[in-house]
Amino acid sequence: MRLTPAVELEYRCKKLQDYMLEASLDAVIIIQNADLFYFTGTVQKGNLYVPASGQPLFMVRKEVGRARMESGLKEVLPFESIKDIPPILSKYGYGVPQRIGLELDVLPVNFYRRYQELYPNAVFVDATPLIRRVRMIKSKYEIHLLKDAADQVDRVYQRAKEIIAVGMTDLELAAELEYIARKDGHQGLIRMRAFNSELFYAQIFSGTDSAVPGYPDTPLGGMGLNPSFGQGAGLKRIEANEMVIIDFAGCADGYLSDLTRIFSVGQPSELMKKAFDDMLEIQELMTSIVEVGVSWGEIYDRCSAMAVEMGYGDNFMGAKGSQVSFIGHGLGIEIDEYPFIARGFNNMLMETGMVFAFEPKVVFPGEGAVGIENTFYLSNEGLKRLTRSSDELVILV
Amino acid sequence: MRLTPAVELEYRCKKLQDYMLEASLDAVIIIQNADLFYFTGTVQKGNLYVPASGQPLFMVRKEVGRARMESGLKEVLPFESIKDIPPILSKYGYGVPQRIGLELDVLPVNFYRRYQELYPNAVFVDATPLIRRVRMIKSKYEIHLLKDAADQVDRVYQRAKEIIAVGMTDLELAAELEYIARKDGHQGLIRMRAFNSELFYAQIFSGTDSAVPGYPDTPLGGMGLNPSFGQGAGLKRIEANEMVIIDFAGCADGYLSDLTRIFSVGQPSELMKKAFDDMLEIQELMTSIVEVGVSWGEIYDRCSAMAVEMGYGDNFMGAKGSQVSFIGHGLGIEIDEYPFIARGFNNMLMETGMVFAFEPKVVFPGEGAVGIENTFYLSNEGLKRLTRSSDELVILV
Numbered sequence: 001m002r003l004t005p006a007v008e009l010e011y012r013c014k015k016l017q018d019y020m021l022e023a024s025l026d027a028v029i030i031i032q033n034a035d036l037f038y039f040t041g042t043v044q045k046g047n048l049y050v051p052a053s054g055q056p057l058f059m060v061r062k063e064v065g066r067a068r069m070e071s072g073l074k075e076v077l078p079f080e081s082i083k084d085i086p087p088i089l090s091k092y093g094y095g096v097p098q099r100i101g102l103e104l105d106v107l108p109v110n111f112y113r114r115y116q117e118l119y120p121n122a123v124f125v126d127a128t129p130l131i132r133r134v135r136m137i138k139s140k141y142e143i144h145l146l147k148d149a150a151d152q153v154d155r156v157y158q159r160a161k162e163i164i165a166v167g168m169t170d171l172e173l174a175a176e177l178e179y180i181a182r183k184d185g186h187q188g189l190i191r192m193r194a195f196n197s198e199l200f201y202a203q204i205f206s207g208t209d210s211a212v213p214g215y216p217d218t219p220l221g222g223m224g225l226n227p228s229f230g231q232g233a234g235l236k237r238i239e240a241n242e243m244v245i246i247d248f249a250g251c252a253d254g255y256l257s258d259l260t261r262i263f264s265v266g267q268p269s270e271l272m273k274k275a276f277d278d279m280l281e282i283q284e285l286m287t288s289i290v291e292v293g294v295s296w297g298e299i300y301d302r303c304s305a306m307a308v309e310m311g312y313g314d315n316f317m318g319a320k321g322s323q324v325s326f327i328g329h330g331l332g333i334e335i336d337e338y339p340f341i342a343r344g345f346n347n348m349l350m351e352t353g354m355v356f357a358f359e360p361k362v363v364f365p366g367e368g369a370v371g372i373e374n375t376f377y378l379s380n381e382g383l384k385r386l387t388r389s390s391d392e393l394v395i396l397v
Numbered sequence: 398m399r400l401t402p403a404v405e406l407e408y409r410c411k412k413l414q415d416y417m418l419e420a421s422l423d424a425v426i427i428i429q430n431a432d433l434f435y436f437t438g439t440v441q442k443g444n445l446y447v448p449a450s451g452q453p454l455f456m457v458r459k460e461v462g463r464a465r466m467e468s469g470l471k472e473v474l475p476f477e478s479i480k481d482i483p484p485i486l487s488k489y490g491y492g493v494p495q496r497i498g499l500e501l502d503v504l505p506v507n508f509y510r511r512y513q514e515l516y517p518n519a520v521f522v523d524a525t526p527l528i529r530r531v532r533m534i535k536s537k538y539e540i541h542l543l544k545d546a547a548d549q550v551d552r553v554y555q556r557a558k559e560i561i562a563v564g565m566t567d568l569e570l571a572a573e574l575e576y577i578a579r580k581d582g583h584q585g586l587i588r589m590r591a592f593n594s595e596l597f598y599a600q601i602f603s604g605t606d607s608a609v610p611g612y613p614d615t616p617l618g619g620m621g622l623n624p625s626f627g628q629g630a631g632l633k634r635i636e637a638n639e640m641v642i643i644d645f646a647g648c649a650d651g652y653l654s655d656l657t658r659i660f661s662v663g664q665p666s667e668l669m670k671k672a673f674d675d676m677l678e679i680q681e682l683m684t685s686i687v688e689v690g691v692s693w694g695e696i697y698d699r700c701s702a703m704a705v706e707m708g709y710g711d712n713f714m715g716a717k718g719s720q721v722s723f724i725g726h727g728l729g730i731e732i733d734e735y736p737f738i739a740r741g742f743n744n745m746l747m748e749t750g751m752v753f754a755f756e757p758k759v760v761f762p763g764e765g766a767v768g769i770e771n772t773f774y775l776s777n778e779g780l781k782r783l784t785r786s787s788d789e790l791v792i793l794v
Contacts, residue, residue: 001623001632008741024779028531033593042624044612045593063610063618063719070624104506108592109499110523112506126507176581187626188597195505196430196442213460215441221460226398227439227467228651229584235398254625322460333625 002253004041008070008141012039012134013056019130020101026052027094028101028127029085029115035103035131036190036331042070043250047082049096053359067349082118098132101127106193136330136338137353142255143377143386146332146355149257150375150386152184157261157389159299164396166240166265171225173386174204174233179247184250191334200337203232210369213322219361220245220369221322240266243276243368247359248333256331259387260373263394270389275362276370276393278310281362282360283372283391286328286341290350290376290383296339297346303327303360315362328358331375354378399650401438403469405538409436410453416527417498423449425498425524426482426512427738431588431730432500432528434651439467439712448491456485479515496695498524503590504573511687533727533735536751539652540774540783543752546654547772547783549581554658554786561793563637563662568622571601571630574645582647588731596732597762598646601630604639607766610719616758617642617766618719637663640673644756646732653728655754656784657770660791672759673767673790675707679757680769680788683725683738687747687773687780693736694743700724700757701740712759725755728772751775752783 016039020028030039030048037043039056044067046060059079060067068076077088089096102115103125115124138146159180164173178201182188190199194217205212205222214221214231223234238244243262250257260277282303289299304327307316314320317327328341332355339345339354354377361371370393375386413436417425427436427445436438436453441464456476457464466475474485499512501523512521520691535543556577561570575598579585587596591614602609602619611618611628620631632704635641640659647654659673679700685697701724704713711717714724725738729752736742736751751774760769767790772783 003624030592033595037625043627045614062612062614066609066611066627070627102506108503109506109509109521110502111592112509124506171582172594175576178579178585179576182575183569185568185622187622188575188629189626195508196428198430198586212463214463215459215555217442217459225582225584226650227400229435229586230440230463230467234586253623332589365459 003070004072009041009072013050015134016050016130017053017229019133019306020052023130025099025125026097026100032103032106034152038135038333040071040073042067057088082114097122098375099123099125101125105126132338133330138332138355145253145255146386148252149255150252152181152252153248153257153259154389155184156181156248160246160263161394164244164263166238169235170205170233170236171235174202188253190249193334193336200232203247206236206238206244207232207368208366209234210245210321211234211363211365211367213319217324219324221318241268243268243272243370245369246379247373254333256335257387258331258373259389260359260371261389262370263396265396272370279360279371280391282306283358286358287383290378291350292350294350295346296341296348297344299341299345300327315364317361319363319365327360328356330356350378352378352380400467401469402538404464406438406469407535410447410767412531413447413527414450416530417449420527422496422498422522423494423530429500429503435513435532435730437468437470439464454485475757480509496520496522498522500525508724529735532729533749535729535752542650542652543654543783545649546647546652548579549649550645550654550656550784551786552581553578553645557660558791559641561641561660563635564591565635567606567630571599587646590731590733600628600644603633603635603641604765605763606631606633607642608760608762608764610716610763614721616714616721638665640665640669642766644770653732654772654784655728655745655770656786657756657768658786659767660793662793669767676768677788679703680755683755684780687775689747689748689749692743693738693745694741695701695742696738709759712761714758716760716762724757725753727753747775749775749777
């Protein structure tokens, strides 16, 4: 268990304040758990008030004692409700905010209305793009945590090689691997920011089930166990010569890793083997493109174009009609952070310190899916891989 | 895997329309996953448009084919974005809605603003209280699913009796029990509606760790593994003669159960044994109070008063300063449904068909916590228990 160093918190707050200046915001009020963890070092129920300049105020309803223990912030205060905010601000000599940033992509309307009542003359702006920009650049400290998460998922991969067998259900395989990760210190919970997004540890499936599309905004879906959570492992049994896909999110001290590997008991079809090799080539292309200054959209466009050239126009990143418009996604505390290696992001550029998962995948309805996924870090010395498991297709006998 | 019968969906929609009439709503647009599952039988990305009268329209962006397969609704339509809603409505001869219900307790502001742009003259009302009222009365079909979830958590309980041992960490115990539940068909994901609420399978902890308060709106918190997810099992090792608490949520076909049991390797202190027996008495009192027509608040008030009389004013439902204001909660697809057995709900009455967990607990800082939790069903023949594990304190040798 690590506590976020106070200097990390100070630096993060300073960067947010720089962006607030650009956006002419008097204050940002942070409420959502992932953002609270990033800017305070703990997840307690409360509001973090970040003024345009000066100390942030962490106002905590539950548990203020624990927040003081876990947070490196100087000002951790008890409060009962948001009505306490104006008196607290005046006590600190902070002015009445006119332009207030809130996390409007996640904040429910009923909460928003309370802030509107509190400050009826204020203008409320979505602060999430600013917060995303701060969070997308990882510090050395964060890279350490991300490496731990990458090492965890490698242990899951090693275990998968030992246990995958014909006749095992996808659910049994998922249960075994989740168990390994959990004993390794995985917190269980995987945070995903987008509204209505739901994710468990992993999406694990074999053969035809891998090609079943679902509601998640992911290239693969899976049958799942029931229509209430129609994604991931179902009750299909693993057969010989078909692809088994393990797309697993590791988690250490709140930081994520993302890895996909393919296994087969016996030789898979030539079509599937070829498709797998082709996805490795697309990964290779990505590593040759990514550098500081290249746009997220360009990485997407060039890798997509290669997939189309290879003949996968109707299979890449989902079966025809179910294709998603990204190949990669940033990750850290949430699994859908900046950068989005996605269509249309041509004004957003790669920067040193970005961490992202890249997951070229192809889907063949009625047959299965293949692909690869690794977690990468754009360091001062260029692109590095955080996940260290071997890329190869694992053929088991 | 069960598909929700079409007659169930029809009945649910009709009940919602009855409440919409009372609230003078022209339409309710349902977007959130748990509500979508309840009213459509599937969770796909889309909007369910419920008119004041007539067929509901399930407009699906991803995956419409799967929605047609899993949903018993008559009208399942493809759509690209909410801009398609007006032409779809006019095609079905539905008028332009003036008073629209949305799930304002969960809908993020950015989404809300798009509906406002679509219908700039409409009034938007929170539909969640109406939806909650429909969902709080469980059908016979739902009771079957809830019983399956209750049976699952009994298997977890039986396994706990076999494996709890001195020297095991709370995390190891959690990992073992989660593994049992998962292999039993637990979907993993536990849905909780309240903003920023996060829950994994269970809160499992021993001795002093059980008394550590945390951010969740639950009587017990726990250290957890790290400040990013500061609840539930941590790395403390189980010692002799201390209480081990297993608060576990089962899940079958999307429906939940909730059970808490206490274990001890060797004899716990007299204080803790007495407190446990007292919580059983409070459970007994609750079962004698609950009947159709009694208010949720009265159940809370009378049980709380008994705890105070017993001398637990500073310990009941959390340690002093961290006490929660409920003793029970409805559950079904989400773990925080109506009824709330909570302070202040004196105008809300118990009705036939309600299902709720009741969890009297006491916390002694620096020592531990004890309590009991079962899932109950108010049937035509009175209160029944769905969870069937024995209530007794399990003393292991």
